[in-house]
Amino acid sequence: MAAERRTRLTPEDRSAQLIALGVASLADRPLHSLSIEWLSAEAGVSRALLFHYFGSKQGLHREVVRVARDSMLRATEPSPELEPLDRLRDTLTRIVRFVREHRGTFYSLVRGVASVDLEVREVVEQARIEQANRVVAVFLQLGMTDTPLLRVALRSWVAFAEEALVESAAGAGPDPVGLQDDEFVDFLVRSATAVAASVDSAWKS
């Protein structure tokens, strides 16, 4: 596995290789088990090289989480040409698919990052903010009024959806609910609408 002769890559290639290995590891192991020791052995390079590129273990974690987060955000990017509720449904459908296909990664992102360093947490936090903004845009377009409480509600709904996805998404563990994907997406759409409507009593669908 480890090349006898030391190979010299451009900083971009080397960095990308190391981050990619780290991201791949998130599919099987939680973030905190991604040690400099392990990754350097896996990549066949010295530990010092990792410190050269990332400065610290947390620096490595930050980059790995950032890349994993961006791949999730890209996979679930809303289609602007769709009507609001269709757009929401489309995004949620793709999130359900993403979770089924990259369950470990999704879990590591939304669950396995909370207790570590603050900066790493903020990288994931930005994903939550982005997802919340997407949902806010949907309901503003549907005529709701933009209030701080609406944003808090939908930001919290993102946590709601993450919990539901982790616990009960298609193919996850015991799957006590036993819903089809589209039924589960229905559930998410209805809950989002219900939460949003519960803070905007003047709104009528």
Add this chain to the structure above:
Amino acid sequence: MAAERRTRLTPEDRSAQLIALGVASLADRPLHSLSIEWLSAEAGVSRALLFHYFGSKQGLHREVVRVARDSMLRATEPSPELEPLDRLRDTLTRIVRFVREHRGTFYSLVRGVASVDLEVREVVEQARIEQANRVVAVFLQLGMTDTPLLRVALRSWVAFAEEALVESAAGAGPDPVGLQDDEFVDFLVRSATAVAASVDSAWKS
């Protein structure tokens, strides 16, 4: 601070003292920064004593989290004599108060525990389950039908409430919402009702 002469306590007293110090530290620091090293120095005992009582760092964490969790569950225990919705409102009111008075502890519990060891996570998970069960009981008593999806929804709503509490509860950081406690409780009650109703279309209030 450290007694020159070694003092010998009963196992119960010593264990309680160490756990109490650990719980107190959760108010200021995240769980993962609670090291054997630090706690032993703080308590004025040897590190070996901590290993004697808790076996490992994770064992210590488990006990500390268990005690902190139980204090939160006890502080928010529902009053059985109240009507369902009043009981929910009462519990939520006390949770809001608990979060304001023990913000650091609450944060450490619901956010700072996720990425560490599995057993520690399950200790906190049991609190979520308990809280979810309390809410489920409320809506069953209000005539909703008990389905797996209702339980998933309300379990996810607990995550929703935790997020809202952490981000916007009274006295928390920037507090962009600026609600009074009872208005915030209103918001939580309405959102719970909305979520529950969104999965039980046959139900009428």
Add this chain to the structure above:
DNA sequence: GAACTTTCTTGACAAGCTGTCAATAGGGAT
């Protein structure tokens, strides 16, 4: 094509924390 330069890469070292175990000593019992 050999010397040179750049910089990618590494081995060696220091420090901190977890975990182990035989040995020590506090304090109640006799």
Add this chain to the structure above:
DNA sequence: ATCCCTATTGACAGCTTGTCAAGAAAGTTC
């Protein structure tokens, strides 16, 4: 005052992070 149980500890080993001066690929120049 002495004995005995067991709460407590010092010393040791192992693993991981982080530092730094030195080593060695490749491209460049003559």
